[in-house]
Amino acid sequence: MSDFRNQGSGGGPSDHRDVTPSEGTASGTMTIPDLDGSGGQATDRHDAQGVVDHFFRHESGKLVATLTRIFGLHNLELAEDVVQDALFRALDVWKLEGIPHNPSAWLTRVARNRAIDLIRRDGGRRTFAPDLDTLQGWTLSYTVDAHFASGEIHDDQLRMMFACCHPRIPAPAQVAIILKVLCGFSVAEIARAFLVTPASIEKRITRAKSVMKKTPGLPEVSGRSAIRDRLPAVQAALYLLFNEGYHGSHSERAVRDDLCREAIRLAILLAEHPAIGSDCDALVALMCFHASRLAARVDDAHHLVLLADQDRSAWDHALIARGADYLTRSGVPEPPTAWHLEAAIAGEHCMAPDFAATRWDRILGLYDRLLVLRPSPVVALNRAIALAEVDGPEVGLTALRSLAEHGHLANYPFLPAAMGELCKRLGRDAEATEHFETAGSLARNPQEREVFRRKAS
Amino acid sequence: MADFLFLFRGGRPESQDYSPDQMQQHMQKWGDWIKALGEKGVYKGGAPLSLDSKVLRDAIVSDGPYAEAKDAVGGYVIVAAETLDDAAEMAKKCPIFETKGVVEVRPITAM
Numbered sequence: 419m420s421d422f423r424n425q426g427s428g429g430g431p432s433d434h435r436d437v438t439p440s441e442g443t444a445s446g447t448m449t450i451p452d453l454d455g456s457g458g459q460a461t462d463r464h465d466a467q468g469v470v471d472h473f474f475r476h477e478s479g480k481l482v483a484t485l486t487r488i489f490g491l492h493n494l495e496l497a498e499d500v501v502q503d504a505l506f507r508a509l510d511v512w513k514l515e516g517i518p519h520n521p522s523a524w525l526t527r528v529a530r531n532r533a534i535d536l537i538r539r540d541g542g543r544r545t546f547a548p549d550l551d552t553l554q555g556w557t558l559s560y561t562v563d564a565h566f567a568s569g570e571i572h573d574d575q576l577r578m579m580f581a582c583c584h585p586r587i588p589a590p591a592q593v594a595i596i597l598k599v600l601c602g603f604s605v606a607e608i609a610r611a612f613l614v615t616p617a618s619i620e621k622r623i624t625r626a627k628s629v630m631k632k633t634p635g636l637p638e639v640s641g642r643s644a645i646r647d648r649l650p651a652v653q654a655a656l657y658l659l660f661n662e663g664y665h666g667s668h669s670e671r672a673v674r675d676d677l678c679r680e681a682i683r684l685a686i687l688l689a690e691h692p693a694i695g696s697d698c699d700a701l702v703a704l705m706c707f708h709a710s711r712l713a714a715r716v717d718d719a720h721h722l723v724l725l726a727d728q729d730r731s732a733w734d735h736a737l738i739a740r741g742a743d744y745l746t747r748s749g750v751p752e753p754p755t756a757w758h759l760e761a762a763i764a765g766e767h768c769m770a771p772d773f774a775a776t777r778w779d780r781i782l783g784l785y786d787r788l789l790v791l792r793p794s795p796v797v798a799l800n801r802a803i804a805l806a807e808v809d810g811p812e813v814g815l816t817a818l819r820s821l822a823e824h825g826h827l828a829n830y831p832f833l834p835a836a837m838g839e840l841c842k843r844l845g846r847d848a849e850a851t852e853h854f855e856t857a858g859s860l861a862r863n864p865q866e867r868e869v870f871r872r873k874a875s
Numbered sequence: 876m877a878d879f880l881f882l883f884r885g886g887r888p889e890s891q892d893y894s895p896d897q898m899q900q901h902m903q904k905w906g907d908w909i910k911a912l913g914e915k916g917v918y919k920g921g922a923p924l925s926l927d928s929k930v931l932r933d934a935i936v937s938d939g940p941y942a943e944a945k946d947a948v949g950g951y952v953i954v955a956a957e958t959l960d961d962a963a964e965m966a967k968k969c970p971i972f973e974t975k976g977v978v979e980v981r982p983i984t985a986m
Contacts, residue, residue, distance in 0.1 A: 468906055474895035509888050509898045513905035513970075514923040514950045604894030 469521050472676070474505055477522060478602035481529050483578040486599075488533065488565050490547040490634040491581055494599065494627060500536065504529040530566055534558060548635050575600060576691055577636035579684060583651040584633070587626045592655045593662070594619055595626035601680045611662060611677055645693065652688065653701050653757070656681050660705050664712070678709050689744065699748035700757035706741030707764035710734040722865045726773045738768045759788040778807035795826035803836050811840040831860035835870060842873075850874075876955050878919060878983040879962035881969070884946040886976020904970040912954060912965065921952035946977065953983070 478501050485497035504525050518524045537546070537558060565574070582596045590612075597603040597611075605623070609616040637645065663677025682705045689698035714732035717723050745761050754762075763784045770776040785801035798821055806814020818837050827833040838853030854874035861867040888898060912918040926947065928939025940947055956962035959982055966978045 474899040478895045506889055509902050511923045513902050514921050602895045607894055
């Protein structure tokens with residue numbers, strides 16, 4: 419799980435992060451839309467906008483989190499079934515009746531009623547969340563309703579996020595279970611996003627659930643030490659999720675944008691919570707900065723566009739502004755965390771009006787500090803690229819060569835690519851071509867191969 | 876012009892293993908189809924039917940056909956059309972076919 423963090427920052431001459439293909443431009447800002455209710459008579463309701471994108475998916479996540487709080491984590495599957503039923507009911511009714519005034523409340527009511535029915539029916543045989551043992555009789559509806567009050571739902575989603583990042587659940591399984599229960603993705607959708615078989619995702623999810631079965635309650639989110647302990651894992655999982663959407667191998671574009679979107683949405687949820695707050699601001703900033711460049715990374719012919727050549731007007735400047743906000747809020751802690759440094763580096767790229775105006779000296783300084791915190795070969799590579807911009811290609815090449823000698827990045831195409839770039843700048847064309855050919859042989863998908871092929875010619 | 880009834884049989888989305896997103900998209904298609912009928916000025920009404928039911932034979936009440944019955948009627952729509960063929964034509968774009976459902980078209984007999 420260590421390398422992904424270091425792929426976070428924008429690179430130098432070859433922005434090796436721009437590997438995602440596209441069927442077209444990414445949609446606009448990545449803000450979470452507000453829910454818009456609609457009303458009126460039958461055709462009026464069918465006339466109205468309809469529910470916003472991914473409404474079912476997001477509601478599913480919220481409701482599963484809340485029901486799990488009530489039923490207990492060991493009854494996660496029961497919670498999922500209840501929510502699934504509610505969505506089917508909504509589909510059945512709304513397709514002919516139109517969308518109700520408050521679709522969220524409608525779904526919540528249906529899920530709540532079904533939950534109460536189930537509790538009544540199973541009350542004797544089933545255990546619920548440990549602190550809710552009095553789910554009986556006249557207190558039942560009251561207790562359930564209290565949990566559906568919106569303030570609780572917000573916290574329930576956070577609690578669920580922490581539950582999903584249980585230390586005994588392996589990182590890929592953490593991401594899979596987050597996508598499934600918090601974000602409302604289906605197993606098939608997750609499999610497509612990760613380019614593995616649905617069976618493989620099922621296994622990860624089963625693994626995660628079996629760990630959860632042994633933990634009846636959800637973690638508390640009121641600033642207790644358990645939260646501090648698990649926060650790094652949650653941040654790592656969210657960044658893994660984001661990374662998959664941003665850098666993932668050749669796959670459907672739509673699903674990949676969704677992954678970035680979901681990661682940002684959940685990171686904001688974390689950052690906005692008073693008990694957690696500023697530790698996550700830098701992470702949100704980092705994600706916003708990267709996501710802002712998604713639209714410009716691939717041109718109309720599905721070719722990768724490197725950082726130096728990207729049309730910066732296609733960057734999402736609202737998202738950049740948002741990132742800058744969060745970066746400011748994250749403060750300047752001494753010592754800085756890796757998130758702060760990565761966010762600052764990404765921010766330098768995003769706020770430079772053009773490639774030439776990039777403040778490479780600042781970026782180099784940030785990489786110097788990042789390398790101390792995260793002494794990984796990928797960080798060293800990125801630092802060397804920045805070094806070349808500040809002290810010239812010869813110095814950069816020396817740094818890169820020493821990396822190559824250590825053999826750490828033997829299969830990483832962007833090391834020879836960077837060397838090729840610097841050789842080109844020094845007029846050493848034959849050497850450059852050789853490096854680009856090596857890069858091409860290490861390329862992991864057609865888009866990367868094409869970029870290196872063009873550089874080699 | 877007369878009124879015609881569309882009876883929607885089967886096509887339960889549960890059988891399709893839809894993700895929440897796919898359910899939403901499917902619902903959107905229904906919305907668009909009905910909206911189109913409204914724009915043509917032929918939509919007279921419609922509603923979903925709950926899957927609870929009772930059946931009476933010889934004035935004896937029993938539980939109705941179960942929801943899992945493949946051709947259980949899930950809802951209806953009423954349209955205005957000149958002929959049965961015209962009404963049937965309108966039903967061709969119904970999204971129920973994606974979920975393997977059936978549309979039965981019946982004239983509401985004018986008195």
